[in-house]
Amino acid sequence: MEKSIIIAGFGGQGVMVAGQLLCYTACETTDRYVTFFPSYGAEMRGGTANCYVVISDEPVGAPKVSRADYLVVLNDPSLERFRDAVVPGGTVFVNSSVVTHDIGRTDINVVKVDAGAIAYELGNPKVLNLVIVGAIIGYTDLLPAENVLQTAFKKLGAKRPEMNPINEAAFRRGLEIGKSARSGE
Amino acid sequence: MADRVFMKGSEAIAEAAVRAGCRFFAGYPITPQNEVPEYFARRMPQVGGVFLQGESEVASANMTYGAAAAGVRAMTSSSSCGISLKSEAISWMAGARLPVVIANFQRGGPGIGTIQPSQQDYFQATKASGNGGFEMLVLSPSTLQEAVDMTAEAFELADRYSNPVLLLLDGFTGTMMEPVSLPEPLSEERIAAIRASKTWAATGKRGGAQHKVMCGPGLDTRLSQQAMNREAAAMYAKWREEECDCEEFMLEDAEVVVTAYGISGRIAKSAVKLLRAEGIRAGLIRPRRVHPFPAKVYDSLDFSRIRGIVCAEMSIPAQFATDVEAVVHGRTAFAYALSSGGDILDRSEIMEAARGLMRD
Numbered sequence: 001m002e003k004s005i006i007i008a009g010f011g012g013q014g015v016m017v018a019g020q021l022l023c024y025t026a027c028e029t030t031d032r033y034v035t036f037f038p039s040y041g042a043e044m045r046g047g048t049a050n051c052y053v054v055i056s057d058e059p060v061g062a063p064k065v066s067r068a069d070y071l072v073v074l075n076d077p078s079l080e081r082f083r084d085a086v087v088p089g090g091t092v093f094v095n096s097s098v099v100t101h102d103i104g105r106t107d108i109n110v111v112k113v114d115a116g117a118i119a120y121e122l123g124n125p126k127v128l129n130l131v132i133v134g135a136i137i138g139y140t141d142l143l144p145a146e147n148v149l150q151t152a153f154k155k156l157g158a159k160r161p162e163m164n165p166i167n168e169a170a171f172r173r174g175l176e177i178g179k180s181a182r183s184g185e
Numbered sequence: 186m187a188d189r190v191f192m193k194g195s196e197a198i199a200e201a202a203v204r205a206g207c208r209f210f211a212g213y214p215i216t217p218q219n220e221v222p223e224y225f226a227r228r229m230p231q232v233g234g235v236f237l238q239g240e241s242e243v244a245s246a247n248m249t250y251g252a253a254a255a256g257v258r259a260m261t262s263s264s265s266c267g268i269s270l271k272s273e274a275i276s277w278m279a280g281a282r283l284p285v286v287i288a289n290f291q292r293g294g295p296g297i298g299t300i301q302p303s304q305q306d307y308f309q310a311t312k313a314s315g316n317g318g319f320e321m322l323v324l325s326p327s328t329l330q331e332a333v334d335m336t337a338e339a340f341e342l343a344d345r346y347s348n349p350v351l352l353l354l355d356g357f358t359g360t361m362m363e364p365v366s367l368p369e370p371l372s373e374e375r376i377a378a379i380r381a382s383k384t385w386a387a388t389g390k391r392g393g394a395q396h397k398v399m400c401g402p403g404l405d406t407r408l409s410q411q412a413m414n415r416e417a418a419a420m421y422a423k424w425r426e427e428e429c430d431c432e433e434f435m436l437e438d439a440e441v442v443v444t445a446y447g448i449s450g451r452i453a454k455s456a457v458k459l460l461r462a463e464g465i466r467a468g469l470i471r472p473r474r475v476h477p478f479p480a481k482v483y484d485s486l487d488f489s490r491i492r493g494i495v496c497a498e499m500s501i502p503a504q505f506a507t508d509v510e511a512v513v514h515g516r517t518a519f520a521y522a523l524s525s526g527g528d529i530l531d532r533s534e535i536m537e538a539a540r541g542l543m544r545d
Contacts, residue, residue: 020191020362027191027364034191036362059328061455063361064529 002056003142004065007132008082009074009095011049014129017156018072019051021133021148024155026055029147035063048077055142070140072132074115076101093135095128111139111181118173124163127170134171138178145175189364194329195220197365198288198352199228201336202260204370206379207286208234209252209259211245215267216300217356218290222262242267246274253283254397256386258340258379262288264356265306266297268314275349276315281397282417284343286336287321288352290359293526301527302356304447307504310353311476318414320421322346322428323476325353327450329363331473337368342428344379346420347397353475355499357448357529424477431479432471435461439468440490441539444483444509445497446472449530453497456535467539475505483512493518493542497535501525518542 005022009015016038026034037052052068054060071086073079074095083104086092091109097116115131130152137145149171157164192200199221202210210229212222222238229236235252239245245261252259263271268289278285291306293299310323322342326332332354339350371379380386385394432450435457436442443460445453450471460467472479494517496506501523510519520538524530 023362024191027189034364036191037357038360058458059451059454060363061452061532062529063357063363066531066533 002054002058002060003070003140004068005053005055005070005072005136006050006065006068006082006085007053007072007074008048008050008078009072010077013049013074014126015049015074016051018129018133019053021152021155022053022055022136022143025143025148025151028151030143032057033060035060037063039064048075048081050078050082070136072136073099074128074132075099079103091139093132093139095132097128109185111135111178113174113177115174119170122166122169122173124166127163127166130167130170131174131177134174134176135178135181136174138175138180139182140178145171188366190367191362192329192365193220193360193362194332194354194357195290195359196224197329197333197367198336198354198359199224200367201333202286202340203228203232203234204368205337205340206258206371206376207260207340208232208376209237209249209257210234210261211237211239211248211252211259212262213239213242213245213267215242215264217292217302217359218262218264218288220359221288221290242270243273246271247277249285250274250278250281250283253278253285254281254387256380256383256388258284258286258344258376260286260288262290264290265292265294265303268306268309272309272315275321276317276319278349279315279319279321279417280317282347283349283397284340284347285349286339286343286352287349288354291353291355299527300356302358302360302448302499302529303525303527304355304449304499304505305525306353307475307498307500310351311478311508314351319417320424320476321349321351322424323351323353323474324430325447325450325473325475326358327447327454327471327473329358329361329365332358333365333367335473344383348420353447355448356527421477425480428474429477429479429481430473431482432469432473433482434469434471436468436470436486438466438490440466440492441495441542442468442470442486442491442493443495443497443535443539444470444472445530445535446475446505449497449499452530452532453495453535456497456532456539459532460536460539465539465543475508478508478512480512483509486513486517488513488516491517493520493545495520495522495535495538495542497522497530497538499524499528499530518545
């Protein structure tokens, strides 16, 4: 099984960390193949930042896909840019705290995650990306949830151990949203 | 798993170089390979090596020439238009027969092109990397694991033949991350022994063999120039027999052959597997070295069975494909999947080209 994910937002929303957290988990806690490709080369500050993640049981072909199984959009410009980059039957995860535009497609699933608001409620807007990662894992079972959490502690907690509790809270809130979205389908 | 580390390509290659005993790196910034000098800048002081950021590509390439002439395993890297600037020094390295590893993380071209990944430098890498008609072994990995392994291999080959070796990479390989297993580093004793074996090295002491330094108007007589070039030509001929390296995948019963190298090679391989799942008997030829070109692999295909060959590369116009065409010489049909200017090849284009050959 091969699954591809595009995560898109603007610089500072934790796009790269979200993608890398999935990848480090796959690399260090499973024997699956995984690639990460960032795209922020010549983007302006405030412009879109995005990354491509592929997790597979087979060696990965292209690290950058034209259409992904899952799309995460953290703001409206990302939705505009990547709306068509989801396979039919795929799923888009929307940061509904700031995304106001219409999804505009009826052939894909939509999981709305009020990630920005949840992060504020938890006391740190930076953990928005952990809410989103939780939602992806809850909805897809792409990776074992506890492995992702342990990897977050290891990678993000190395420099900021005081962030571990709030990172965990954010991840678990997202996880529940993802799980209930899947059971509701 | 435990021994896997998730690394960025440019950093994995730099670390592999350090572990292969590289103790000198000089470079000059250019996207998309800036993490290479950045990594060496941090890493070289830890192993007693030297990192230098030159004032230009020309300077950094000549600094690398100097380090190699002193017997140190040395490396430089750049991207496309930066490699063009280094080409003078690369020709001099070949002229002096110095072991140097050069990495080209190809971006768009010609000219300054784009900063996005491409494979537009195939001709430059394999036909004319500078004046004088010299050749280099050109290694082109498809995965980051291969990139790590080939970096170590490049240093061994450079020393074996006392000649520059080119790692032909691309912006994706430099920027993407993937799990790699790194080899054990060479011991300090081994590194010292390798350096000591280079009796021609300029060490500041008397004695030893003739230094590998080109000076003045070149060689003293036309005869010595001829002798040197004859020796080089014999080495290049030997490479064609002994140093080809090519992956052959599912060719036994293949009706359509997909061929690609470098980053496009991995995409081609995934396309071949999907074509097989569709019931199309596809196979893959993936040169791991694009010079010497593995002509025999193409030449020995069963053309009575094969309906055509799909050449896939991130170059417009096609360059790698011309070497394949020259060997095949009209014995089967060709189709192409090409991209340029930063768009990675889409495997669906390769698959559609293969289906087209099967329909024709």
